[in-house]
Amino acid sequence: MSKGVAVTGMGIISSIGNNVEENYLSLINKKQGIDKIQKINTIHKEAIKVGEIHFSNDELVKMLGLPKDNNYSRTAMLGEVAAKEAIKSAQITDVNKYRTGLISATSVGGMDMTEQFFYSHFKEDKNHRYIESHNAGDSTSKIAKSLGIHELVTTISTACSSSANAIMLGARLIKAGKLDRVVVGGADCLSKFTINGFKTLMILSETDCKPFDENRTGLNLGEAAAFLVLESDEVVKQENKKVLAYVSGYANANDAFHQTASSADGQGATLAMQKALKVAKLQAKDIDYINAHGTATPNNDQSESQALVNVFGDKVPAFSSTKAYTGHTLAAAAAVEAVYSILALQHKTMFPNLNFETPISETGLIPITEPVIKDLNNVLSNSFGFGGNCSTLIFSKA
Amino acid sequence: MNTKLYIKTYCKIKNNQLFFNDKLLFEDKESTNLKAFLKSTYQFLGLKYGKFFKMDSLSKLTFLASEVILSKINTKEETKNIALVFSNNASSLETDRKHQKSINNLDDYFPSPAIFVYTLPNIGIGEVSIRHQLKSENAFFVFNKYNTDFHTVYESSLINSAKAEAVLSGWTNVDNDTNYEVFVYLVGKKGTMEHNKNTLNQIYQE
Amino acid sequence: MEELKQELKAKIIENLNLEDFTVEEIGDNDPLFGEGLGLDSIDALELIVMLDKDYGIKIADPKQGKDIFESIETMAKFITENKK
Numbered sequence: 270m271s272k273g274v275a276v277t278g279m280g281i282i283s284s285i286g287n288n289v290e291e292n293y294l295s296l297i298n299k300k301q302g303i304d305k306i307q308k309i310n311t312i313h314k315e316a317i318k319v320g321e322i323h324f325s326n327d328e329l330v331k332m333l334g335l336p337k338d339n340n341y342s343r344t345a346m347l348g349e350v351a352a353k354e355a356i357k358s359a360q361i362t363d364v365n366k367y368r369t370g371l372i373s374a375t376s377v378g379g380m381d382m383t384e385q386f387f388y389s390h391f392k393e394d395k396n397h398r399y400i401e402s403h404n405a406g407d408s409t410s411k412i413a414k415s416l417g418i419h420e421l422v423t424t425i426s427t428a429c430s431s432s433a434n435a436i437m438l439g440a441r442l443i444k445a446g447k448l449d450r451v452v453v454g455g456a457d458c459l460s461k462f463t464i465n466g467f468k469t470l471m472i473l474s475e476t477d478c479k480p481f482d483e484n485r486t487g488l489n490l491g492e493a494a495a496f497l498v499l500e501s502d503e504v505v506k507q508e509n510k511k512v513l514a515y516v517s518g519y520a521n522a523n524d525a526f527h528q529t530a531s532s533a534d535g536q537g538a539t540l541a542m543q544k545a546l547k548v549a550k551l552q553a554k555d556i557d558y559i560n561a562h563g564t565a566t567p568n569n570d571q572s573e574s575q576a577l578v579n580v581f582g583d584k585v586p587a588f589s590s591t592k593a594y595t596g597h598t599l600a601a602a603a604a605v606e607a608v609y610s611i612l613a614l615q616h617k618t619m620f621p622n623l624n625f626e627t628p629i630s631e632t633g634l635i636p637i638t639e640p641v642i643k644d645l646n647n648v649l650s651n652s653f654g655f656g657g658n659c660s661t662l663i664f665s666k667a
Numbered sequence: 668m669n670t671k672l673y674i675k676t677y678c679k680i681k682n683n684q685l686f687f688n689d690k691l692l693f694e695d696k697e698s699t700n701l702k703a704f705l706k707s708t709y710q711f712l713g714l715k716y717g718k719f720f721k722m723d724s725l726s727k728l729t730f731l732a733s734e735v736i737l738s739k740i741n742t743k744e745e746t747k748n749i750a751l752v753f754s755n756n757a758s759s760l761e762t763d764r765k766h767q768k769s770i771n772n773l774d775d776y777f778p779s780p781a782i783f784v785y786t787l788p789n790i791g792i793g794e795v796s797i798r799h800q801l802k803s804e805n806a807f808f809v810f811n812k813y814n815t816d817f818h819t820v821y822e823s824s825l826i827n828s829a830k831a832e833a834v835l836s837g838w839t840n841v842d843n844d845t846n847y848e849v850f851v852y853l854v855g856k857k858g859t860m861e862h863n864k865n866t867l868n869q870i871y872q873e
Numbered sequence: 874m875e876e877l878k879q880e881l882k883a884k885i886i887e888n889l890n891l892e893d894f895t896v897e898e899i900g901d902n903d904p905l906f907g908e909g910l911g912l913d914s915i916d917a918l919e920l921i922v923m924l925d926k927d928y929g930i931k932i933a934d935p936k937q938g939k940d941i942f943e944s945i946e947t948m949a950k951f952i953t954e955n956k957k
Contacts (some may be wrong), residue, residue, distance in 0.1 A: 312776070376787060378758070384767060405758045405788075405809040423817065424809040426758055427789040434806055445824060462763070465770045466783035471918060471935045521804040523751075523796040528784050530914055540802055655784070656793030658805060706892070717911060720890035777926045780918035781889075 273517030273549065273665055274440040277450075277510045278359025278498035280351040281608045283595045284320035284491055288354055293612050296620045297640050301594045303477050303489050311461050317473050319459055320491025320596025322347065333415075340398040342379035343492075345408035348456030351494035352412050355452060359498035360510070367449035367504055370421035372439050373409040373496075374431030374455030376600040381460040408456060421448060426600070428654030429562070430521070431455050433603035433662050436497060437519040443501050450504055454496030454604035463490060463599065470529065478565035480590035481574065481636050483627040488564040491596020495604035497611075514611040517647070518549025518663030529655045530568050535576030537659035538562075538651065542580045545661040551647060556586050556663070558619045558643070560606045560650040561636070563590020564597050573651065574632040587643075589622035589636045603652035603660065610648040610664045617644050669827050673858025676739060677870060678732040680708075680849035687735055689873065701844040705731070712738075721781060722794060723762040725841045729753070729791035730798065732851035733835060737799055740853075749853075750831035751792045751805035752821055755840040758788045758809055791839065803831055813838040813850065813871060815864035822854045822862065832856075838871075878949045885945075888923055889916050901946045909944075917942060930955050 279289055284302030286292035295302070302320045306313075324332070329346040330339065341349075352371075356364065382399040389396060401407065406424045413422040421442070425435045432455030439453035467473050467490060474487035497516075505512060522544060524537025531537065546553060562573055570590075577585045591609050598605055613619055622636035646666050653659045679686040683704045685693040693711045698704040705727045709719055712734060719727060737749075762785045769778045784790065789807035796805060804825065810817070822834040837851035850871050854862050860870070882896045885905075889912065903909045906917070917938045924930045924941075930952065932938060941951045 312773070380763070387767065387771065404756075404760075406756075406811065425806065426787065426809050427805075427807050428787045438806070441824065447820070461770060462767060462786070465778045466766060466780075466786060469778040469780040469783055469918065469922065470915075471780075471921070521806070522802050523793065523805050525793075525796040525800050525802050527797070527913065528790050528793055528915070537802060654789070655787055656789040656791075656805075657796055658789055658793065715893075717891065717893050720892040721915070777922055779922060781915050784915055 273515035274443050274499050275502065275505050275512045276497050276514045276516060276611060277500045277505065277512060278355045279496065279513065279608050279611060280354025280358060281493065281495040281605060282322060282347055282350045283493035283598065283605055284322055285594050289358065289608065292608065293616065296591070296594065296609065296612070297618060299621060299623060301477070301623055303596055309459055309461060311464055313464055313468055316475055317464070318477060318489050320489060320598065321459060322492055338398065340402045341411060342382045342402050342408060343458035344375055344377050344379060344381065344456050345402065345411045347458055347492065347494035348373060348408050348412050349415055351454065351456065352416060352452055352496045355496040355498050356416055361498070364417045368420045369418050370439070370442065370448045370451040371409065371413045371416065371418045372423055372425060372435040372451060372453045373412060374425045374435045374600045375405050375408055375457055376426060376428055376431065377457045377460050377463060378405040379403040379407055380462045381458050384461050416452065418452065427658045428656055429597070429599055429602055430652045430654035430658045430660040431600035431603065433652040433660035434521060436516060436604065436607055436662055437521065437660065439499050440516045440519055443499055450498060450500040452496050452498055454494070455601040456494035457599040457601045458492045459490060472566045474565060477624050478593055479624040479626070480563035480565040480593055480622055481570050481629060481634065482625050483629050485565045485567060485570060487566055488592065489596040491598040493595060493598035493601045493605050495601055495608050497604065497607055512667040514614050514667050515665045516662065517665040518545040518551065519661065520544030520548055521658065521660045524657035524659055526657060531572035531653060533572060533575065535572040535579060537657050538573055538576035538653060539579040541659040541661040542576065542649065542651070545649070545663050549663045549665070551663065553581050554584065556647050556649045557645040558613060558648045559586055559588035560610050560648065561588050561590045562651040562653045563592055563622070565592065569653065571629060571631055573653070574629055574634050577634065578632055585634055587619050587637050587641065589620055591620055593623035603650065603662070606650045606652065607662060607664065610650045613648050614645050614664060614666050618642055669823065670856055672823055672826060672854055672856060672862035674860040674862050674866060675853045675855045675858040676736050677850070677852035678735045680728055680732055681847065685735070692735070701847065716798065723785035724847070725759060725761065725788065725839060726785060726791035726794050728841060728847060728849045729837065729839045730794050732837065732849050733795040736835065736851060736853050747801060748803050748832045749801055750803045750825050750834045751795065751801065752818065752834055752836045753792050754808040754810050754814065754838055755788060756809065756811060757840050757842045759786050761841050761843060762786050815867045819862065819864045819867065826854065826856065874949050874953055877952065878945050881945050881948055884923060884927070888919055899945060902944050905942055905944055924952070928952050928956050
């Protein structure tokens with residue numbers, strides 16, 4: 270087995286907790302964060318359920334100590350909260366002691382502010398400062414600035430696999446000796462833009478989503494931010510760091526089938542999982558638990574189930590989708606689920622797939638439905654994005 | 668050990684002109700908007716791919732530039748393991764505006780699924796993957812401007828670590844009808860132009 | 874219903890960006906999905922939006938679309954029976 274790249278810190282904010290510890294407690298207590306929309310004024314308010322973070326924007330401004338005239342989008346604020354927790358948990362006091370980078374992922378960017386002030390911008394200029402925070406790179410640069418990171422800063426935008434690709438790139442940069450450490454992850458907030466877009470694709474559920482269930486009707490959108498701190502072996506040794514887990518495998522492949530749907534035989538997903546195992550120098554039988562992409566759309570769950578069968582045959586390991594807890598947090602999803610995969614390794618616990626009742630008829634796979642205590646060595650996490658962008662990460666016990 | 672890599676071919680599209688390597692391949696002086704120019708380029712290339720017309724401008728530009736390059740590949744020698752590494756500054760802004768417009772007016776409220784599907788910058792490279800059945804690695808980055816430092820390191824790393832045989836890379840930026848810029852190139856183990864940031868900067872600015 | 878069928882053919886070409894087709898080339902009973910015009914799942918969703926926007930008919934379950942959108946003939950029939 271190839272050891273991988275050390276994870277020395279993590280941070281997260283989601284609809285089931287404002288930090289790592291709170292998220293863990295919600296996971297083992299089966300406390301989901303899906304509810305009716307509270308903060309966004311959309312015509313679909315009564316029709317759908319989402320995983321919303323309960324802090325208002327004003328509360329986030331206070332939490333971060335931002336000046337009144339700041340131009341942070343909600344995405345940037347959530348990202349900064351999580352990134353700061355990650356840096357703190359990695360016990361980094363001087364970020365520039367080593368070559369440190371930031372790779373962040375987003376799909377919404379500052380769209381939440383843009384859609385709020387779009388028309389008023391024409392009449393008055395009091396919110397014009399939010400215009401420049403619209404683009405995808407802005408939240409990343411704000412987070413980099415607040416953490417003092419300047420060595421390498423970039424943004425990945427590949428839909429729902431974005432933060433997996435950020436983690437993958439970070440690991441590669443460390444392995445290649447280009448960076449000594451890197452903060453990797455992503456952030457996305459809820460917005461009318463995505464709510465309406467997903468609604469018109471008819472893949473939103475009106476009730477609590479049911480991943481891998483025969484009667485699933487679609488996904489619940491969610492918002493979140495999560496980051497990992499990856500460090501080289503040299504830094505770990507020199508600073509005597511505690512390693513939480515290793516990023517031992519990663520891969521990306523394209524499904525080459527459709528802009529937003531996955532192929533019935535799950536080719537892209539199959540390739541991503543197989544390549545990740547190769548990078549980790551592991552075999553299928555070495556995987557103890559899978560945190561699936563499991564969005565609860567009719568299409569993904571069937572395609573992903575088929576891909577699991579393609580890779581694992583009749584020995585598919587215990588698996589679950591945690592999106593019934595948090596909703597689908599788009600670009601942040603992979604980072605959120607990376608944190609959950611590492612929590613699983615640390616606490617020797619596999620988290621349940623909520624709301625499951627009936628297996629999908631095509632494959633008959635059954636996820637775990639209660640927290641299960643088990644000594645885990647390797648956890649695999651899938652994240653598949655629109656554009657056929659399929660990514661898999663493998664985390665291994667420290 | 669790092670193999671020496673080469674820029675095999677490149678394609679640039681701007682100001683209603685399409686260049687293949689340093690030669691002007693096609694020019695459309697008549698079309699007054701981007702949509703018309705993209706259609707005339709499609710026709711010039713003799714393509715028969717109906718799905719082209721469903722794409723947004725960013726995807727169409729990415730598709731056309733990639734088509735010019737990939738159609739010249741001798742598939743016996745070359746492989747299907749061509750990774751895709753693209754970047755831009757505006758993400759999917761032009762299409763985002765269209766989607767936003769469709770949900771702004773409560774009296775005429777009909778968001779279009781076909782538009783929403785393109786409100787991500789990586790769908791264009793997904794279209795290229797579907798067309799050429801490339802199941803390889805693909806990534807999309809958002810930068811302030813075309814970053815040759817980043818691109819050359821990433822491209823070399825993919826080939827030298829045997830993750831890909833070749834890399835189709837590009838800067839494909841669309842802000843609106845008149846403000847667009849496409850620079851797409853193929854990196855591989857054989858060729859005449861050395862793959863390094865100086866050469867890339869040179870041909871990018873040509 | 875003849876007029877409606879011609880109208881639908883023109884709308885489909887316009888809304889779904891079928892640049893390679895003309896109204897004359899679409900037969901009333903030609904399969905719209907799969908082999909025929911080669912429409913896909915996103916096109917089906919666009920047609921659902923079109924039914925709502927232009928004919929006031931709301932479809933809640935995307936699976937219903939499979940039967941309704943089989944051909945121009947089935948579409949015209951459905952609209953005539955359900956138009957508000």
